[in-house]
Amino acid sequence: MPKKIFFTPGPSALYFTVEEHLKSAIKEQVMEINHRSAQAENYFRTTVENLKSLMNIPQDYQIVFLSSATEIWERQLQNLLIEKSFHYCYGAFSNRFYDFASDWQYKPEKAESDFGKLPSTDPALIPEDTELITMALNETSTGVSFPVQEIYEIRKARPEALIAVDGVSAFPVIDIDFSQIDSAYFSVQKCFGLPAGLGVWIVSPRAMAKAEEKLSKGYSIGSYQTLPNLIKNAIKGQTTFTANVLNIYLLSKVTADMLEKGMDVIRRESKYKSALLYHTIEQHPLLTPFVEEASLRSETVAVANTQGSSAGIIDALKSKGLVIGNGYGAYKGKQIRIASFPTHSKEQIELLVDQLNAL
Amino acid sequence: MPKKIFFTPGPSALYFTVEEHLKSAIKEQVMEINHRSAQAENYFRTTVENLKSLMNIPQDYQIVFLSSATEIWERQLQNLLIEKSFHYCYGAFSNRFYDFASDWQYKPEKAESDFGKLPSTDPALIPEDTELITMALNETSTGVSFPVQEIYEIRKARPEALIAVDGVSAFPVIDIDFSQIDSAYFSVQKCFGLPAGLGVWIVSPRAMAKAEEKLSKGYSIGSYQTLPNLIKNAIKGQTTFTANVLNIYLLSKVTADMLEKGMDVIRRESKYKSALLYHTIEQHPLLTPFVEEASLRSETVAVANTQGSSAGIIDALKSKGLVIGNGYGAYKGKQIRIASFPTHSKEQIELLVDQLNAL
Numbered sequence: 001m002p003k004k005i006f007f008t009p010g011p012s013a014l015y016f017t018v019e020e021h022l023k024s025a026i027k028e029q030v031m032e033i034n035h036r037s038a039q040a041e042n043y044f045r046t047t048v049e050n051l052k053s054l055m056n057i058p059q060d061y062q063i064v065f066l067s068s069a070t071e072i073w074e075r076q077l078q079n080l081l082i083e084k085s086f087h088y089c090y091g092a093f094s095n096r097f098y099d100f101a102s103d104w105q106y107k108p109e110k111a112e113s114d115f116g117k118l119p120s121t122d123p124a125l126i127p128e129d130t131e132l133i134t135m136a137l138n139e140t141s142t143g144v145s146f147p148v149q150e151i152y153e154i155r156k157a158r159p160e161a162l163i164a165v166d167g168v169s170a171f172p173v174i175d176i177d178f179s180q181i182d183s184a185y186f187s188v189q190k191c192f193g194l195p196a197g198l199g200v201w202i203v204s205p206r207a208m209a210k211a212e213e214k215l216s217k218g219y220s221i222g223s224y225q226t227l228p229n230l231i232k233n234a235i236k237g238q239t240t241f242t243a244n245v246l247n248i249y250l251l252s253k254v255t256a257d258m259l260e261k262g263m264d265v266i267r268r269e270s271k272y273k274s275a276l277l278y279h280t281i282e283q284h285p286l287l288t289p290f291v292e293e294a295s296l297r298s299e300t301v302a303v304a305n306t307q308g309s310s311a312g313i314i315d316a317l318k319s320k321g322l323v324i325g326n327g328y329g330a331y332k333g334k335q336i337r338i339a340s341f342p343t344h345s346k347e348q349i350e351l352l353v354d355q356l357n358a359l
Numbered sequence: 360m361p362k363k364i365f366f367t368p369g370p371s372a373l374y375f376t377v378e379e380h381l382k383s384a385i386k387e388q389v390m391e392i393n394h395r396s397a398q399a400e401n402y403f404r405t406t407v408e409n410l411k412s413l414m415n416i417p418q419d420y421q422i423v424f425l426s427s428a429t430e431i432w433e434r435q436l437q438n439l440l441i442e443k444s445f446h447y448c449y450g451a452f453s454n455r456f457y458d459f460a461s462d463w464q465y466k467p468e469k470a471e472s473d474f475g476k477l478p479s480t481d482p483a484l485i486p487e488d489t490e491l492i493t494m495a496l497n498e499t500s501t502g503v504s505f506p507v508q509e510i511y512e513i514r515k516a517r518p519e520a521l522i523a524v525d526g527v528s529a530f531p532v533i534d535i536d537f538s539q540i541d542s543a544y545f546s547v548q549k550c551f552g553l554p555a556g557l558g559v560w561i562v563s564p565r566a567m568a569k570a571e572e573k574l575s576k577g578y579s580i581g582s583y584q585t586l587p588n589l590i591k592n593a594i595k596g597q598t599t600f601t602a603n604v605l606n607i608y609l610l611s612k613v614t615a616d617m618l619e620k621g622m623d624v625i626r627r628e629s630k631y632k633s634a635l636l637y638h639t640i641e642q643h644p645l646l647t648p649f650v651e652e653a654s655l656r657s658e659t660v661a662v663a664n665t666q667g668s669s670a671g672i673i674d675a676l677k678s679k680g681l682v683i684g685n686g687y688g689a690y691k692g693k694q695i696r697i698a699s700f701p702t703h704s705k706e707q708i709e710l711l712v713d714q715l716n717a718l
Contacts, residue, residue, distance in 0.1 A: 031554035067426030195390035197603030244556030
């Protein structure tokens with residue numbers, strides 16, 4: 001049976017070089033070496049260096065590896081927050097960060113909107129004593145993006161607060177000025193096209209200082225995943241636990257491939273693929289864009305309402321070997337979601353569009 | 360270059376069938392499918408079923424997947440403990456569970472011993488109001504095992520407390536009566552011979568009830584990794600986050616291979632390999648067993664003191680393509696550690712012993 005092409009918004013298609021890198025990993029016995037060996041440290045350092053180059057991350061920021069973006073929600077609360085956080089809530093994933101803060105008995109506040117829209121980004125809504133402000137650059141459940149310019153405005157208005165940006169399905173495609181944010185994170189099974197099982201956390205010097213401050217005031221900031229411990233290990237090129245060394249290796253390789261291709265090319269292609277997808281959705285008799293405001297539409301995850309059930313469209317494409325995503329949560333059966341990640345070539349997106357138009 | 364054979368105590372040699380299973384994983388697109396798809400749920404359920412058969416785990420116990428055994432230390436504290444825990448501390452890993460409880464501001468107590476020995480297991484040392492008692496079946500840092508019979512005695516003396524057993528480098532080789540313990544856990548890069556990046560947690564109905572009790576008393580038991588949430592998802596064959604689906608798939612395959620070989624065969628071979636290793640260490644002019652009390656010697660990780668630095672022995676074996684472990688922590692350079700896990704054939708251990716004897 002020929003392989004399917006996955007356009008699901010994560011896990012998604014593997015980056016097109018991953019299969020070759022897996023073969024090298026077996027040859028180099030990457031899955032058998034000690035996670036504190038020089039060989040493993042080398043993969044760690046190469047990955048960090050490549051990520052910094054790819055996304056233009058300041059040299060004094062640290063990059064550490066955890067198990068998932070979900071875990072990083074928790075670690076941010078434990079390390080970067082004593083009491084008062086403020087969350088932009090406009091989909092399943094941005095809402096969940098707020099829920100985590102409630103579960104852990106912090107005092108979170110929020111600005112919320114219906115799915116498919118963005119809450120008001122007026123900084124006046126953010127209490128002045130907020131310690132941590134969170135938003136998702138790309139709400140994977142709804143296809144709504146948070147414009148980076150709005151983040152910079154929030155920074156100006158609340159310079160004392162830390163800003164934490166969910167880049168899960170946005171990085172490295174969406175460009176952001178890291179010097180204006182303090183915490184950013186993603187998981188590797190979206191735009192980086194890797195198997196699931198690794199979360200990447202990028203932290204500013206201000207974020208590190210906040211963890212130290214919380215600790216010095218007598219609060220617990222956790223055990224093995226405290227920022228001081230994460231960074232102490234990262235300086236040695238090491239993780240705080242026996243992490244997914246294979247994925248760190250694969251990330252070192254895929255980021256090198258992306259650097260060779262060039263972020264400008266990847267970003268230009270991304271804009272083309274996104275425009276083509278949205279043009280198709282707008283013209284299609286069975287589809288309408290879920291996000292009405294064009295400037296808020298995600299470049300990497302296109303979401304469309306379907307006339308009637310989405311199952312017919314999903315199944316028809318699957319029979320052609322093309323796997324797209326269903327609507328998320330309450331929108332299951334009523335929407336389709338299509339990823340256009342760096343691994344998806346222009347030709348693959350054109351093929352998908354042709355098949356959509358033939359429906 | 361011919362491949363090296365890893366006898367390190369974890370990460371260690373891959374189970375000998377893993378390379379083939381990885382090829383199937385690529386073919387079946389295991390790394391691209393949705394983690395909540397029927398295909399992924401099927402891998403989850405097969406793995407749980409196989410683990411229950413392999414280790415004779417009662418049907419009313421639940422098995423859930425997290426990122427590492429290290430994470431499971433934290434989740435046990437959050438879910439199974441309100442205040443008072445008691446920890447057997449006799450090596451780097453058993454000590455660390457105690458340290459985690461301190462970091463999180465619980466009130467842990469302990470019975471401790473020097474490395475290479477076991478603390479007194481007299482249950483009278485355990486305060487009567489202890490909620491959670493922890494021990495490592497196999498202390499990977501020192502090669503000391505905790506006799507299962509002692510665990511059953513502790514159970515009799517403190518029937519109200521939950522017992523949590525670290526099976527990291529012991530399961531599935533060491534046989535234990537799960538009905539006498541409430542929480543057990545391991546990571547897959549030891550005896551199961553998988554790449555690192557998955558922790559497995561086995562919980563009794565009493566453990567589940569404790570989490571519910573803690574929650575009902577108004578304490579936080581966490582967010583996504585609460586036992587009720589882990590189990591709610593597990594019943595659907597799902598994880599609580601986008602987990603390492605590849606490793607769950609590989610574990611379903613390796614456990615099936617082990618079932619086919621038979622646990623009785625695996626356990627018989629393990630005893631032979633361990634006896635051969637300890638006989639070699641006792642006879643060797645450069646080596647002495649670190650664990651003096653023969654009945655406490657781990658069957659899966661043999662630890663020996665070396666005359667002079669251990670580097671010479673380690674390097675000499677490495678030049679023959681045989682990789683053994685160094686001493687842990689303060690014992691680095693003074694000891695060697697040798698794993699004899701299910702993937703290590705009798706012939707491989709005999710080869711290693713021949714090379715050791717030739718030094």
